[in-house]
Amino acid sequence: MIKRRAIGLSAILLIFGLLFAGVFLLHPYGEPDYTLAIKQGDSFYQRTATDDYFIERGKMAEESGSTNIVAAILFDYRGYDTLGEATVLFTAVAGATAMFRRERKGDEDE
Amino acid sequence: MNIMEHIAILVVITPLFGAFSTPFVSLAGKKAADIWVGIFSGLTFVFSILLGLKVLRSGIVIYTLGAPEPAIATVDYNGLIFPVRILLEVDALSALLALVISLIGFFAAIYSWRYMEHDTGVEKFYTLFLLLLTGMLGIVLTGDIFNMYVFLEIMSISAYALVAFRKETFEAVEAGIKYLVVGSAASTLILLAVAILYGVYGSLTIAQIAHLIEVSPSPLIWGALALYLTGFILKAGIVPLHMWLIDAHPAAPSSISALLSGVVIKTGAYAIIRIFFTLYGVEVMNRALIGWIIVVIAVITMFVGGSLGLIQQDLKRLLAYSSVAQMGYIALGIGVALIAFNTTAGDAGLVGALFHLLNHAIMKGMLFLIAGVILHQLGTRNINEMGGLIKKMPITSACFIIGGLAIAGVPPFNGFVSKLILYEASAMISPALAVIAIISSALTLGMYLRVIQTAFLGRAPETLKDIRDPPASMLIPIVILAILIVIFGILPSLPVDSIITPAVEAVKNQASYLSAVLP
């Protein structure tokens, strides 16, 4: 058992090392990055294209009209995800109440 | 409003509305909740059929959430055209999975009417049941990796709660907690993979990421692939991460076991297929290496499931081990298809994997429903306490024998056809694989012959006197599934030509998946 614990621990350390090494392959934080410029449509796709789109168009009245961009993304652009997240909470509550229901029929509600 | 235009989203939101409204409907009594869950799972089934017909008729269906028109998936941003909103992308593979899920879900719902009659909190059960259905349908229909994660969470959390639903038994609570811990670990790995892909490419749409990976593959995506694979191997119940399944399937109520084994683990297999063939694409990856990894895992899975199933005394635990073995067959097909992509062997591997997926959902769904009947009527799951059931409950026993022989690959049932295709496909790669697959099939036959010999034939013990076939609402789903098994066995070209081959074409044709979204 001790041996197995040692193997598991060293495996976790190795995984952490690999993931940490992966951080250096990411683009630098906070700087626009032009290594990923791919021709798409009439222009070049950047890694930040989606973010730029949200920031620029999200506030405009014809798109969402919300000055809080987080709310615009949450309820307009990714509203379906928000419905899913709300459902996750609903599921958790339904599951928890199912675990705390009364056990037999006819028991008094406590 | 035209229903056919919105059919893709209706498949997901119909059971969702059913889940939200069940707490109110159940105020009118259990009968009303029964009918309500029947209506909504039935509607979902009808919508899935309509969606499948639409996909077969007019190709890939795109549904963009929040756009002025469902088909407008992209935005024009300073001349740059890319997808921003969440979109559902339904090709023939997704439609096949949605059809299987809603079929088994509908039958399990009808079966639950009488099966859950002795339990309390049935309205909670129905709510969670419909949420489980929603989660699975959301996973298979979406075209967005984060949305897939969200629905994976809905599916997983409702499955944890449903496994532990019979909390009066200690076994159920223990199995639920174990499933919760390992399932959350897997979900975390999947979320990390989504985060890596978003960090590298700045997009969440499957088609867009696939296009970007094709153009400029970054070394980071291979880490994401490993994380994805580990997470979905756990969700699919493939060795060595199958152990939650062995605990969870026996402990859950039988209609939930049928759903878990029939379709929940299949969504893991679906996600693996989608990630390999669509998200990454076979062109950029080292197909031979990854294919052989999958094949080796599949071979181990088949042997572990078959050999350990042989020594089980608990009927539902035996069925759970059998599920592990059959997931090995599906994984074998996927692995062979990766190694020999776009050759005869590879196509046959995909046909075999998807046909076995369909067959196993039907067979194992039916077998778990029958195990539930036995538990409901006899009050035991121990095989040694059963005997001579064929004289007491002839219809149920006949269905079990059909299902057991079919899953073991005995002709002329459907399991044989899909296994035959898999044997031939794997023999083209390496004859040793086919030999192992056949040996594992013999092990499966062994475990089902044991159940049939001990529980159904033979002499009934003194304790089983007033046993008879279950009520009609429990019997009809079982009989329909058994009829499907026989039909698919005698007329295998019927499902293969109509739904399996389009799905295989959809899996192979990554370019059409991409061009449906991107300009």
Add this chain to the structure above:
Amino acid sequence: MVFGIETGFGYWDPLIWVVLFVLMFIGGYLIAKYAAQRATPFRADELESEIFLSGWGETVEKDLRFPSKHLYWGFRKALESAWYRSAVEEHSGILTTYIFWIVILLLILMLLIAFGGAM
């Protein structure tokens, strides 16, 4: 209606099997019927001595059932030390074992795919 399927390598026709099974059933039924006609009927009062099964007394009716673990006994015994003992030990139901395998599989896949996944 097309019975059968092209598997890519050959042709599989389930109808032959169905016919074969039907013929086997009919044959078995005929043999059983013939045997029932020819056999001398068994009569209990003609027994000269008690039933004696190689040293054991007459079996009680409930002992006539034999539990499922007796089937495939040889197979299990042969693989007992080589496979079953360790495999059953591994399926102990202890949660840390499950997590251990997640970590191990993740590490193996990461090493294999991260350094060999790209074309």
Add this chain to the structure above:
Amino acid sequence: MKMSEKPYELSVIVRTVARLLFGLILIFGFYVIVHGHITPGGGFQGGVVTALAVIMLLAAYGYEGVVTEVREKILERFESLGAIMFWTLGLVGVIATATYFADVLYKGTPGELISAGTIPLMNIAVGMKVASGVAVLVIIMSIGMYYSRKYQKAEKEGAEE
């Protein structure tokens, strides 16, 4: 100061302050929910703030004191109502011949309270759902604590006898 008769309650100062703050926290929660589309915040955050009012009552009065006032059954129905509302607001887009979750209502001037189409309404629905959902979860947790305390007490009394 004399200890309370009920051992699960906190001191009279805490109880009084909790009673006074209850309405204020509710109002602040509603403010965060309703102004979700123009200020930082929104349905999730405001819902949790609203649920904090119930959590505070639970801390001050204990499970036995609160459960007579706040029934988790009613809160559950309230949560379902919020979920149905959110679902139906998504359906507005389908009825208005666009797609599910399309924002088709009056957009107004960005920055005003009545603007941004369905976003404020969705905030309210999510706020309802999150507030009642989190409150139910916390009440359930306190039920668990209540019973474990009860069993511990029974065990201790059994050991003393």
